Amino acid sequence: MRLFSVLRAPAVGWRERFDCGGREVARWFPGHMAKGLKDMKNRLRVVDCLLEVHDARIPLSGRNPLLQQALGIRPHLLVLNKMDLADLTHKSRILECLRQQGLSHVLFTDCLQDENIDKIVPLITELVSNSQRYQRAENIESCIMVIGVPNVGKSSVINSLRRLHLQKGKASSVGGQPGITRAVLTRIQVCDRPLMFLLDTPGVLSPQIESVEIGLKLALCGAIRDHLVGEEVIADYLLYTLNRQQQFSYVERYRLASPCDDVETVLKSIALHLGKTRRVKVLTGTGNVTVTAPNYNGAAVDLIHSFRKGLLGKVMLD
Ligand SMILES: Nc1nc2c(ncn2[C@@H]2O[C@H](COP(=O)(O)OP(=O)(O)OP(=O)(O)O)[C@@H](O)[C@H]2O)c(=O)[nH]1
Ligand SMILES: [Mg+2]
Numbered sequence: 001m002r003l004f005s006v007l008r009a010p011a012v013g014w015r016e017r018f019d020c021g022g023r024e025v026a027r028w029f030p031g032h033m034a035k036g037l038k039d040m041k042n043r044l045r046v047v048d049c050l051l052e053v054h055d056a057r058i059p060l061s062g063r064n065p066l067l068q069q070a071l072g073i074r075p076h077l078l079v080l081n082k083m084d085l086a087d088l089t090h091k092s093r094i095l096e097c098l099r100q101q102g103l104s105h106v107l108f109t110d111c112l113q114d115e116n117i118d119k120i121v122p123l124i125t126e127l128v129s130n131s132q133r134y135q136r137a138e139n140i141e142s143c144i145m146v147i148g149v150p151n152v153g154k155s156s157v158i159n160s161l162r163r164l165h166l167q168k169g170k171a172s173s174v175g176g177q178p179g180i181t182r183a184v185l186t187r188i189q190v191c192d193r194p195l196m197f198l199l200d201t202p203g204v205l206s207p208q209i210e211s212v213e214i215g216l217k218l219a220l221c222g223a224i225r226d227h228l229v230g231e232e233v234i235a236d237y238l239l240y241t242l243n244r245q246q247q248f249s250y251v252e253r254y255r256l257a258s259p260c261d262d263v264e265t266v267l268k269s270i271a272l273h274l275g276k277t278r279r280v281k282v283l284t285g286t287g288n289v290t291v292t293a294p295n296y297n298g299a300a301v302d303l304i305h306s307f308r309k310g311l312l313g314k315v316m317l318d
Pocket of ligand 1: 081082083084085109110111112113148149150151152153154155156157173174175176177178179180181182201202203204310
């Protein structure tokens with residue numbers, strides 16, 4: 001889905017398509033995720049509602065359809081987290097697209113500022129009380145399974161809820177890398193009244209990521225480990241996105257002369273600006289000489305991290 005290109009006039013002079021160069025998505029899929037999904041299915045018996053967390057910068061792509069297929073017999077709330085990093089100019093259009101896909105319960109959240117976190121428990125309570133609750137109608141407490149692809153903030157949502165409703169500290173580990181939560185954990189209480197428990201789960205990617213471009217969006221959001229895709233490829237996709245959206249804050253941040261669509265040129269300038277260089281041996285006709293070369297990978301990592309911290313402005317990747 002290309003929400004951005006449908007809604008905005010194309011930026012003139014920048015790449016109109018990203019050349020995926022024959023890359024394969026299958027290579028990026030970590031096999032161990034099938035186990036996570038199996039464990040989740042086994043716990044479904046005690047679950048009243050699914051709380052799916054996804055990245056607000058890719059609201060229309062990259063969700064794992066298997067999670068819905070395997071677990072989707074429960075009521076479902078979609079939380080689009082990291083709204084602080086997303087350009088939500090066309091929020092109502094996004095909500096409309098999701099409604100057309102049958103997703104009518106959607107919240108945008110920011111776990112760092114606890115924004116909209118207070119809306120989660122009332123909405124879940126309503127969804128659960130309007131549902132059949134299967135064989136659990138006699139239970140006064142509700143149990144919610146938190147699902148989603150890696151690194152979207154599933155554990156952070158649980159911690160925010162606990163902070164807000166119970167004034168308690170972190171119960172689930174959080175981290176900037178995908179794969180922080182490794183197994184389906186024990187129930188974590190997030191609220192007293194109503195009594196509500198959440199089950200944290202490991203992030204599970206779809207084994208069939210629809211396209212290389214969707215894979216790159218997931219990688220940019222940190223759902224796939226950087227080295228599996230390649231830092232310089234991710235940086236190139238980021239540059240392509242920033243230029244198309246005329247989001248040129250990277251120029252000032254790295255003191256570049258002007259915006260540029262060529263990743264090699266940009267990474268070279270960033271490396272020189274940051275002093276990220278390395279010594280490499282070059283074979284010449286008269287013997288080996290050691291020269292100083294820009295560290296392209298180091299520059300790419302810095303660019304990607306700046307983006308993930310929100311230092312390059314808000315974007316919409318769909
Ligand atoms: N900017 C921003 N960062 C967030 C937000 N929520 C979580 N994060 C950060 O995103 C990263 C991943 O958060 P986690 O809660 O570990 O994500 P997860 O989905 O549980 O990840 P896995 O367990 O690896 O699947 C951490 O660095 C968090 O601090 C948010 O709303 N905004
Ligand atoms: Mg986690």
